Amino acid sequence: MGFDVLLKGNNMMRLLEGVGVALKISLISVVISIVLGVVIGVLLALKRPVITAVFRAYLEIVRIMPQMVLLFIVYFGTTKALGLNLSAEAASIIVFSFWGTAEMADLVRGALAGIPVIQYEGSVSLGMNTFQTYRYVIVPQIIRRMIPLSINLITRMIKTTSLVMMIGIVEVLKVGQQIIEANRKSSPDAAFGVFATVFLLYFLACWPISMLSKYLEKKWEN
């Protein structure tokens, strides 16, 4: 069934290392996403048409593109197009931050937009100044709205990173690239074959875990 692979050589160690790398990547990405997301979310609350339109497009791209595709684009794209030699880790951090920032900004925007105007007006009508209004009335409400949503996003990010890492994206991508490079002359179609295989591997690894996480989500709901 393929489980014996885990017992071969130091495969188990490599898998665990992968998880460690995954956690590191998700933590860095989460921090970047929160910082950039809050900044962009506040900018979005200003409701400037251009900012909003650009962000909408950005969010759509992030939501439509599977993270894996983004990873391939960043990892191989930068090497090919820009001649940069990006590590798989750096590529992952870029992709996950790109994704997390969009989602986080949308959460912040939503939380800000969800505070009714009457909350500001009720507060200033009591003689509170702008700072006091934000400090005691608006921000506490935003934080209360944001916490559950952000935790949900962060767990999703960690889950997704681990999925990618657990099947050893570093190895898979590296090996994949090496195969493509090595066979450029003899077999120009290698890229297709390699990507198809990688896709299949991802699917086989992700699908059961995604089922499990869905099941757990349901179970923890109550």
Place this chain on the structure above:
Amino acid sequence: MDEILQVKGITKRFDDIVVFENLNLTVKKGEVVVIVGPSGCGKSTFLRCLNALEDIQEGEITLDGESINRNKKDISRIREKIGMVFQSYDLFPHLTILQNITLAPVKVKKRPKAEAEKEALELLERVGLLSKKDNYPRQLSGGQKQRVAIVRALIMHPEILLFDEVTAALDPEMVKEVLDVVLSLAKEGRTMIIVTHEMQFARAAADRMIFIDGGRIVEEGKPKDFFENPKTERLQKFLQTFTYDDEK
């Protein structure tokens, strides 16, 4: 000089829509002014101008001789003297009833917390909501929320109270419990401007009635004359919309 509030020739426009033009009003200390008028005539906008929640394009509003202006640095200090209760509920959902009431006196007026709480509890008792002090707004009915909103305004010891259709969003059976509180405030000599569609209440509470229509004060007077002998045809028509008779 017992005139507290002076509104001198104010004009309010939203872009090119004129809500009212050259409006004048003087309110004396202890006077209860009730404003009525058709929906959309600008009653809420007028009250919001008094509190500088809206800016005005022309004219001047003064409270105790101090000009009320949205762009003034010390507008918060003037707003302290103006208590406002809105039609839609505006209690702070993340704070308990007691915290809702004591927030402004403690943070704005810098009163000791214990003292503010003591007064808050007395006021809550007065409106029959002492038992709700540790509840959150979502656990209260609409009528209870509005009574808390009134207490929250009262604890700032405002010089004038503005009520904007405070019962319009309530179920009918809760209207009275709120209006009773407003009426008792009117009777104890507070200065108030009340916007309402409740004509019986208006008549009981008002020292002076004002009818606004088409961006102007069309008619004003003592409640008795206002309701029994309306002089203008427009007020007669308006008052008729609140009466029911059998003749078809």
